[in-house]
Amino acid sequence: MSSASWHTRIACGNEVGGGFLVSARHVVTCAHVVAQDDPARGVRPTVTFANRPDLAAFHATVVVGDAWGGGVTDPGDLAVLELAEPAPVAPAEFAPLEAAYGAQPPKLLVQGFPDGYDDEGTLAEYRATADLPIAGEWVQLEALSGHGQPLAPGFSGSAVALAHTGQVVGMASAVAGDPRVRNGRMLPATAMARYWPRLGDLIPTPGYGREDKERLRTLIARAEAARVECRPEQLYNDALERHGTCPPERRFSSLWDAAWYLLTEAKDTGAPARYAARLADFVDDDTATRHALQSWPQGRPSPPRGPSPSPRTTPAPPHRPAPAPTATATAAPAPDPGPHPHPHPHPHPHPACKAARQWESVLVEIDHSGADRGQFLVTVSLGRGRDRQLVGARTLPRAKVRAYALERIGEAYRLLAPGADDLIAFALPKQWLNTPVHEWQRSKDDPTPLGSFSPVVVMDLSRRRDAMLQHALHRSWQVLEEQADLVLHRIECGSGRAAKPLTYELRRRAGLLGFAAPPKAARxxxxxxxxxxxxxxxxxxxHTGCKGGHEEDEPCPGSTFLDRLAHYLTARAPGELPHEIWQLRQNPDQEWAQHLTLLWEDPRCLPDPAVGYQHSPIS
Known part of the structure; x- marks a missing residue:
């Protein structure tokens, strides 16, 4: 401590207290120490360096200090002074977050300026009682012994530092009212940074360096300037997902306050990055800030887990043997659908492979909002296998769903690893499943359909959330991958097959299911x-199938579709169908497939449903 030249004595009016230098021109102290500051009357703080008597006094301006209400127990008792000129003194260094606590808390030193020590100051020895904050703000200090210098007026604003390193852990902010009670309070470093965010750059935090925090702080300020419509508590809860850390009892005062709490209190070090990404979703009018928040802290997405061969360049293995005729129909020889766009389809993967591709999936989940049946909760995530990274979630009227989903799909692609096997998967309510999402125009500047740009599949949202059906899907994929022959169960035009026996039949013999027409009629x-x-x-x-009304001896467009489909599927592996259908849609000679809807769900390579957003609409 003898070499800590950053200790300061601050005089303002008739008040004297301590402070400490944190940058060449900034000193931190208590707001009540400089409460008499009034430049109009010539009352301004004066700063001297107690351990550098060779330096003249510095004039200073109070630049932060409005958070304090003026009462002894009011929170926010922190002020920042800006010196008229830089001080030739090395600033204080902050200790790691937990350094002041433990089963045997270390000795803490405080240099203050009580009566009798107005100029040179004196030291008091204390320790932190516990790291449990009082009213979410202060940490209690108790004297190391029953004698020696107690905390008294003149210590307010002084740094509380580790005796063995000189690193700062907090600031003395209050003394006991009774001089016989040898305790006091400090504002810990984590609380100080709530009131002056720049201080957070200097305080060590797990997993995030000074540049990371400075960048996040700047981006949050830009988001606030854009007037984002979101609450700090909402983003905080979304960032935590199902991980540790309960929210504090107090309300967050700002977006930074919530971000700082995650940086310093969350046991999950990934929570701050999720918070930044969640905030990005609400920055509608500042694209640069939104992109920067999505990629914070590194400035680029993290790499995927495991190998991820590109669907554009993966070498094709030989054909799988053609299956025997299906068990559910004996159709006439199917017309040749034309040349395959991919002449060497992938074979069935070995069961041990679990999934043919390591998809990076852009998952779009659309559900009715709990607040209004006319509103829909749209959640867009990037999935790497079972891992999920939220890109955006918003409650919107139906008319705005498509534009928002397409915009956030584009944002998700910024996070994909180069050359990854991309898959766009829409999890939809049943009444939306015939919506031709694969035909949506990719962007305002690109009129081509989304399904020609990337593999696009749909899934039933309610089945995604049914644990029993998800378990059964795992089993179905295992059976499919072990079969030598691929079965296509056909539902012909006007079929009257009852649902219950059909369910039993489909369970008995695993396979694929094809409809001759969109499943819109009641049956x-x-x-x-x-x-x-x-x-x-x-x-x-x-998407557009047989409309009925034809004679029995006339060819049925729906049956023709199923014939073509059966012929096409003979040499395809079910796990490769998103990729295969994507290529088929790009072939102008395969017009029959342009309006094909593919419901495909492999829970082994998709993240779990976004259950955290099912019941609470986000606005």
Whole structure:
């Protein structure tokens, strides 16, 4: 401590206290020490360096100090002074967050300026009682012994530092009212940074360096300037997901306050990055700030886990043997659908492989908002296997769902690893499943459909959230990958098959399910539910199919579609269908497939549903 030249004595009016230098021109002290500051009357703080008597006094200006209400127990008793000129003194260094606490708390030293020591100051020896904050603000200090210098007026604003290193852990802010009670309070460093965010750059935090915090602080300020419509508590809860750390009893005073709490209190070191990404979703009018928040702290997305071969360049293995005729229909020889866009489809992966590709999935979940049936909760995430990174979640009227989903899909692609196997998966309510999301125009500047740009599949949102059906889906994929022959169960035009026996049949023999027409009619809807309840992993149908009204001896467009589909699927592995159908959609000779809808769900390579957002609409 004898070499700590950053200790300061501060005089303002008739008040004297301590302070400490944190940058060449900034000194931190208590707000009540400089409460008499009034430049109009010529009352301004004067700063001297107690351990550098060779330096003249510095004039200073109070630049931070409005958070304190003026009462002894009011929070925010912190002020920052800006010196008229830089001080030739090395600033104080802050200790790690837990350094002042423990089973045997270390000795803490405080240099103050009580009566009798107005100029040179004196030292008091204390220790922290516990790291449990009082009213979420202060830490109690108790004297190391029953004699020696107690905390008294003149110590307020002084640094509380580790005796063995000189590193700062907090600031003395209050003394006991009775001089016989040898205790006091300090404002810990973590609380100080709530009132002056720049201080957070200097305080060590797990996993994040000074530049990371400075950048986050700047981005939060830019987001606030853009008037984002979100609450700190909302972003905090979203960032924690299902991980540790309960929220504090107090309300957050700002977006930075919540971010700082996560930086210093969350046991999950990934929570601050999720907080930044969640905030990004609400920055609508500042694209640069949104992108910077999404990629904080490193400035670029983290790499995927495991290998991720590109679908554009992966070498193709030889054909799988063609299967035997399906068990559910004996159709006439199917017309040749034309040349395959990918002449060497991938074979069934070995069961030990678990999934043919290491997809990086852009998962779009659309659900009715709990607040209003006319509102929909749209959640967009990037999935690497079972891991999820939230990109955006917003409650919107139906008319705005498409534009928001497409914009956030584009944002998710900024986070994909170069060359990754990309998959866009829409988890939709049943009444949305025939929405041709694969035909959505990719962007305002690109009129081509989304499904020609990337593999696009749909899933039933309610099945995604049914644990029993998810377990059954795992089993269905295991059976499919062990089969030598691929079965396509056909639902022909006008089929009257009852749902219950169809469910049993689909469970008995795992396979794919094909519809000759969109499942919109009442009977077809029940048959479609049968496929979902039987845990059929792949269901296919044309967006525009047979409309009926033709004679029995006339060719049915729906049957023709199923024939083409059966022929096409003979040499395809179910796990590769998103990639295969994507390539098929790009072939102008395969017009029959342009309006094909693919329901495909492999829970082994998709993140779990966003259950945290099911019931609480986000606005």
């Amino acid at each position: 077809a809807k029940e048959q479609f539910k049968a496929g979902l309840n039987a845990a059929v992993p792949v269901i296919l149908w044309p």
